[in-house]
Amino acid sequence: MFKGLTSSSLIHHPQLWKGLPSNVIQQLYRARVIKLGKNYKPSKIELDSILSTAKSPLEAQIIYNSYISTEADVCKADADTDYDNYITEGEYMEDPLEPNGFDEYPSTAQDIVRDFRDLMEFNRKAAFELPKLSKYRQIYNNNEVTPFKYKYTKYLGESHPAESKVSVIIDIKKLNDLNNDSLHKLKLISGPRYNPINETIAITSNRFLEPAQNASFISTIINDLINESKKDPQYFNDIPLDTRHIKEKPKPKFPDSWLNEYIPNQKIVD
Incomplete structure (x- = not known):
């Protein structure tokens, strides 16, 4: 740029x-602005240099207004904005320069027209665009x-805290890369997550907010387990598997014969 000056030194000139x-x-x-931080102060010299980039008087006016405006001015402009008269879906904004001629659809009718237009748009896509995908x-x-x-x-249609949950x-x-000794050790270190009935290991995580984070976390755990x-699986061959967590506990059924033996005293009230 200039002899003896770098981009870092030009910041102060x-x-x-x-x-x-x-x-x-x-x-x-x-x-x-970033480097000076709270010590930054606007100056006329800096403003003149920035205005030299304008290509038209209108652009120069926009740059000037943006440069001299403060955060308080931005907040005041936002507070003065009449958001009630902004155009939104299904609502009518009155034009202050043109009297209301009562020639607009009501809000309910505008919603119906909007939904009909959306439906027609999908119909056009189904008729003209979707058939082009057949070649793929x-x-x-x-x-x-x-x-x-x-x-x-x-x-679908709502957000739920359970959406972050991922199960593997x-x-x-x-797992073809593991021999019998390694598989036995894998079952041991998996603990109650191992199901000996269908020979599977289940791992679930909802620690993080995003499903991708939980999936990555589970993948890391799987890599660590494998x-x-x-590592030296032969030393664990003599350790038996603990399958108590999968065994179904007996649930005795109440004998029907006991019901016939005990008949409570019936009291008849006149």
Whole structure:
């Protein structure tokens, strides 16, 4: 740019900004505001340099108004805005320059017209755009064999805290890179998450707010379990599996014969 001056030193010399490209001047202005922070103060020299980037009087006026406006001015302008008369879906905004001729549809009718237009738009897409996707049609072949099955929860039309929950079912029979010793150790360190009936391991997480975060967290746990099961698995062969968590507890049925033996005293009230 200038001999003996760098972009960092130009921040403190706004009088030298004139003649530079517009995007460079804007970058220098933003960098100056950020670097000075609370010590930043607008100046006429800086304003003249920024105004030199304007290509028309209207653009120069917009830059000038934006430069001299303060945060209080922005808040006041927002408070003075008549949001009640802004155009929204299904509402009518009165024009102060034109009297109301009562020639507009009411709000309910405008909602009906809007819904009809949306329906017609989808009909046009179904008639003219969706048939073009037929050339991308492919035959589905479920040949992918994966031991991991991710399950997500979605509530259509509403937000729900349970949407962040992610569950992963691991079919350990499909873990081909593990031998019998490693599989036995994997079952041991999985604890009650291992189901010996269907040979699966279930892991669930809702620790984070986003489902992708929970899925990534579970993937990290799975990698740690598999890596740990490969470390000296032969030393765990003599440890039996604890399957008490999966055994069904007996639920005795009340004998029907006992009901016939006990008949409570019936009291007849006149």
